[in-house]
Amino acid sequence: MDTVFIDRDEELNRLASVKPPAIVLVKGPRGIGKTALLKEFCRRLSQEGKKHVYVDCLKVLRPRQLVEEAIDWVASWELRLPERPEVLRRAYRARRPDEALETFFRFCYDIGVDVAILDEFTTLIRRFSRRRPYASADEVASHMRSLMESFPCLWILCSTSMEDVYQLCESARKPFARAIDIAFEVLPLAFRDIEKLVRSVNPRLDDESVKIVSLASCGNPFYAKAFAYSCLPGEEPKASVKRTLEAGAIGQYFEALFASLSPPEADVASHIAMGYRRYRDLELEDILDLPQALRGLMRKGLVGKTVLSRKHIIYWLKDNAFASWLAMRGIPGKGSWPFEKVWEQYLGFQGHFARFLRSLSKPKEIQGVRLGPYKDVRVKREAVHAAGESRDLFYCSYEPKKPQRDPNLERLSERKFVVFYHQPTKDLRTALEKEGYRVLVLEARRFS
Ligand SMILES: Nc1ncnc2c1ncn2[C@@H]1O[C@H](COP(=O)(O)OP(=O)(O)OP(=O)(O)O)[C@@H](O)[C@H]1O
């Protein structure tokens, strides 16, 4: 790997604390760092002398490749293999997909693995389901499940496709519905960790560029690396972010993601990105199959829903970078957003914070401040001078859902409220607090 591995201690400890036999599901959007996390976990297992297998199922195009990948992986760390890899490949040959699954499990059993990881397992299930003797993805998943249960070790299943995870694991009466012991979603990295990553990818960047690129990444390491790589010397950091979003690696990924949506889903996603957040606003736009499109987007993990009251339901795009891309692309006949507006709404710090406030459906405590659900959030940026320092501050005013009777809830609309991206100096903090500001330092991680 070309960069250093950053943070993720929480997730690694969580994986390490699972007592086998167990089946763990790891999910999360594209590029959030699932594979990097699992590979780091494998590295730690090697250090502890634990036997493990990791298979990237995207590489399994033919049934026999499942066990071949596993043999290659084990050969990379186990020096005392019973046979050479070529001999093992012959011994564990399989042609049909059902044989491939059985052979793979037999190999894991023969080696005596403690941990077996199937990265992008839903892709394997989809691919195998198209081959005889299987007739559906459910059949492959049922077979896999019974094999996993008959060979007790720590199974880790990982997938990017939220929709497939929903269909195979989460929806009731599905093969994995009750088989998963622990499921967790890999969250965005905190701002300071993303900054470390950005600096390691492109050490020439100045502090301001590192900050801009880190904000634009929304905590996603794949986005952070793409933005950091594409920063040209002397170029405004925001200009390179715009370029990468429009035409770079990220733009291409969003293009493919957009093309994978059904026409009503694509239409709804574009509308949400451009501020049509309430169900009623969307209804007025005459979108075909609106409820179905919203359900589809939520299953794909692209849209979140906040119910403030029966009449007041808000939808929001979970990925601010994708929302930015959609708003810049626009809707035919309704125009598009300029990059500055996109930055204010989604990519800049105020955008992240506003999204966080909008996503609250129940009160949440952060650094001793209880924040409540809000009907509307308006964030404004202004310069504040205190303790001889002049800084850009984000001042949020909003309309609470109902008049707040709970005295513990912060009434942000009544208080001057300041959100920092970085810890302010002690003097600045004291000066602000003296003037009645409430100071909060937020991390990208909290916004998910
Ligand atoms: N904790 C981390 N420290 C450093 N780099 C990271 C970290 N997590 C992810 N990356 C880098 O970010 C990129 C995307 O990560 P990775 O491939 O692990 O994501 P993923 O969730 O598996 O994505 P996909 O859905 O495409 O499989 C990779 O280049 C990886 O090296």
Ligand SMILES: [Mg+2]
């Ligand atoms: Mg991956």
